[in-house]
Amino acid sequence: MFEVKNISRRFGRRTVLDGVSFDVAPGEVVGVLGANGAGKTTLLRVLSAYLEPASGEVLYDGVDVFADRVAFRRLLGYLPERCPLYDEMRVDAYLTFRGLLRGLTRHRTARRIRDVAAACGIQGVLRQPIAALSGGFRRRVGLAEALLALPKVLLLDDPFAGLDPAHGYALRQVVAAASVRAAVIVSGHDVAGLAEVCTRFLVLRGGRTVYARRVTESDPAALVRTLTRVVSGLDPADGPAEPGGGQ
Amino acid sequence: MRADGVIFRREARAAFAAVSSYVQWAAFLAASGWSLVEALRRGEGGFVQVPALWAGAVAAWLPFLGTLATMRGFSAERASGTIETLLTAPVREAQVVWGKFRAAFLVGLTGLVLAAAVPAALLPRFAPSLAEGVSPWALGAATAALGVQLALWTATGLFFSLLWEQPAAAAASSLFCCLLVPRAVTAAAAAWFPSAPLETLGVSAREWAMAAADGLVSLAPWVCYGAAAWCLLFVTALLLEARQIRTG
Numbered sequence: 001m002f003e004v005k006n007i008s009r010r011f012g013r014r015t016v017l018d019g020v021s022f023d024v025a026p027g028e029v030v031g032v033l034g035a036n037g038a039g040k041t042t043l044l045r046v047l048s049a050y051l052e053p054a055s056g057e058v059l060y061d062g063v064d065v066f067a068d069r070v071a072f073r074r075l076l077g078y079l080p081e082r083c084p085l086y087d088e089m090r091v092d093a094y095l096t097f098r099g100l101l102r103g104l105t106r107h108r109t110a111r112r113i114r115d116v117a118a119a120c121g122i123q124g125v126l127r128q129p130i131a132a133l134s135g136g137f138r139r140r141v142g143l144a145e146a147l148l149a150l151p152k153v154l155l156l157d158d159p160f161a162g163l164d165p166a167h168g169y170a171l172r173q174v175v176a177a178a179s180v181r182a183a184v185i186v187s188g189h190d191v192a193g194l195a196e197v198c199t200r201f202l203v204l205r206g207g208r209t210v211y212a213r214r215v216t217e218s219d220p221a222a223l224v225r226t227l228t229r230v231v232s233g234l235d236p237a238d239g240p241a242e243p244g245g246g247q
Numbered sequence: 248m249r250a251d252g253v254i255f256r257r258e259a260r261a262a263f264a265a266v267s268s269y270v271q272w273a274a275f276l277a278a279s280g281w282s283l284v285e286a287l288r289r290g291e292g293g294f295v296q297v298p299a300l301w302a303g304a305v306a307a308w309l310p311f312l313g314t315l316a317t318m319r320g321f322s323a324e325r326a327s328g329t330i331e332t333l334l335t336a337p338v339r340e341a342q343v344v345w346g347k348f349r350a351a352f353l354v355g356l357t358g359l360v361l362a363a364a365v366p367a368a369l370l371p372r373f374a375p376s377l378a379e380g381v382s383p384w385a386l387g388a389a390t391a392a393l394g395v396q397l398a399l400w401t402a403t404g405l406f407f408s409l410l411w412e413q414p415a416a417a418a419a420s421s422l423f424c425c426l427l428v429p430r431a432v433t434a435a436a437a438a439w440f441p442s443a444p445l446e447t448l449g450v451s452a453r454e455w456a457m458a459a460a461d462g463l464v465s466l467a468p469w470v471c472y473g474a475a476a477w478c479l480l481f482v483t484a485l486l487l488e489a490r491q492i493r494t495g
Contacts, residue, residue: 048335073337080335088261093422100253101336145332 001025002047002153002183007056009042009207016042017053024131024200026152029175030228032187033231036161039207040187041081044157048078049186060153074103077151077182081158087131091122091141094130095148095208109148116144119174121167126208135162143171146177154178156186160193172197191227195220203230250338251463254305254346262316262354268324279305279362286458290410297381301366302389302456305359309393309452311399316354317420320347320408338492340487344480345393355397363390395472396452400425402479409486464470 002024017039024030033042045051046235047058049069057144058065065072086094092113099109100193117123120140125133133141145158159169168190175184188194194201195215204212211230215223262268263471282304324330366404367386371378404421411417429451455468 045331050331050335065278070337070339071310073335076335078335080328081330082328086261086329087259087327088264089257089329096338097253100248101338101339103250186319206280 001059001061002185003057003059003062004047005056005057005059008044009039009046009051009053011042016207017046019056020202020204020207020209021056022202022209022212024153026183026201027179028223029184029186029198031194031201032185032204033189033191033194033201033227034187034204035231035233038127038204040204041157042157042207043204044078044080044185044187047153047223048076048155049073050078054219058072062221072153073151075152077146077149077154077178078148079139079156079159081144081214085130085136085138088129089131090127092126094141095126095145098145099148104149109163111216112148112150113144116147117179119147120144121170136164136167139163140167140171143174147174151178151182154184154186156184158188159186160190162186168193169196192224193221195223195227201227203227205233248334249342251342251346251349252282254343255349256261258347262350268316268354271312271354272361273307275312275315275358276362278308278311280365282307283365296385296461297370297377297467298385298389298460299365299457301363302388302393303453304458305362305389306396306453307395308395309355309359310400310403310422310465312355312358313351313397314404314418314421314425316351316358317347317401317404317408318414318421320351320405320412320417322408322414322417325409325412334487341481341484344484344487345403348401348480351405352398355401356394358420359390359397359454362483385460388462388464391455392456392459392469395469395476396456397481399476402476402483406479406483406486407414409483423464444493 004020006019006021006024007017008015009020018038020043022030024119032043034040042051046053049058049065049072054068060075086097089097092131095113095116096106096109099112100106104112113126117126120143122137122140122144125137125141130138139159139162143156146154146156154175159175160171163171172193175186178184179197186194186198198215200214202209203210211227258390284299285296286295286300287303320331324333354488363386366378366381367383370381400421404417407421407424408414408417412418433451452472453463458465
């Protein structure tokens with residue numbers, strides 16, 4: 001169980017996260033929505049133990065992830081917002097580098113690269129330099145890297161941005177498949193796309209949780225309408241609907 | 248394989264595949280070679296041995312080599328955002344610093360070894376009379392002293408590459424620190440504490456390398472340079488953990 005308890009984070013005098021709490025179990029996909037500057041990226045950076053919170057706790061199986069960040073990161077798959085990659089490397093060399101860095105053996109890394117390349121549809125570009133890839137393929141390589149070591153916690157920051165509908169759909173299926181064994185938290189702006197895979201939604205505004213609910217609607221269109229209104233600030237019923245983030 | 252070894256291999260491969268590394272080595276060889284020729288001209292008829300002149304010529308340009316080898320070390324990672332993926336991998340900050348340092352040091356060391364080939368290989372062929380004074384031991388001692396100096400310049404460059412997102416700013420800061428700060432400290436110490444042990448504090452990198460080539464081995468500079476390099480790497484690892492670096 002991945003638990004986030006009342007975390008806050010400031011940059012200078014600006015509060016970017018303010019008392020955010022929720023938890024995610026393996027098999028769940030939590031969608032984090034919000035307008036630009038709502039705190040989505042900072043939240044994922046804190047959850048990945050890249051940034052420390054000013055207050056609050058991030059726990060995995062009851063253990064503070066900041067107590068042993070290296071141990072936690074062995075369980076983590078993370079795709080940052082800008083999908084940064086080493087442009088001068090070939091895709092296969094990059095994935096091998098990341099696999100070895102994650103402590104996989106060379107043999108296991110090669111096997112996992114075959115698996116994630118097939119899942120993410122990048123077999124055709126494995127021997128290409130990363131600099132030659134389109135934005136969509138860069139995202140797929142980033143997602144492949146995040147899935148490489150079979151993570152228990154998968155954090156994806158706007159993973160479907162810039163993808164055409166077909167590739168977006170394919171990658172959402174990859175994320176859904178990964179959620180079988182991992183707690184998945186995925187942020188983004190594409191409400192309709194996220195609604196296909198997410199089992200729960202969290203909406204941030206000004207660093208605070210204004211909406212946290214499980215997906216119960218049988219009508220996906222109604223869910224998208226509701227979420228769009230909340231993200232846009234048009235929903236009059238603001239505030240976390242379910243204490244503890246929709247448990 | 249250990250994480251720092253993985254980072255070292257990636258960094259070293261990237262450096263040896265980059266045209267800029269070859270340009271750096273060529274520029275370093277040209278500059279140190281020119282300095283050696285000038286030193287030989289000035290020292291004609293004197294008592295200074297060729298290895299000492301070579302050590303002095305190379306030492307003057309070594310901070311530039313260390314700076315160029317490290318200027319993109321962390322600054323490029325910060326600018327491109329790859330530092331975020333690097334620091335969310337299961338590695339310790341110290342392993343990242345150590346891996347990058349070793350790769351940059353290898354790049355600098357390659358330049359240094361190439362520069363050592365000038366007196367070792369070219370002088371016997373093109374200036375046999377000068378080559379008679381070139382002892383392999385003297386050359387080895389000078390190269391070892393220069394290697395320790397290079398470690399400090401590399402650690403300095405890596406430190407500044409973490410502070411700046413722009414490689415040029417990192418390089419300028421590093422060079423300023425390498426070239427001016429030691430002289431300023433020595434001058435200030437000499438002015439304020441005339442009884443200070445300036446034989447340790449005031450020995451310039453160039454003088455030390457020349458002394459090593461002449462067989463004058465003193466432990467203090469080795470310890471000073473080695474400890475300073477180690478301390479800078481330690482501070483760089485601590486800084487890498489600091490939150491300010493991670494907010495870009």
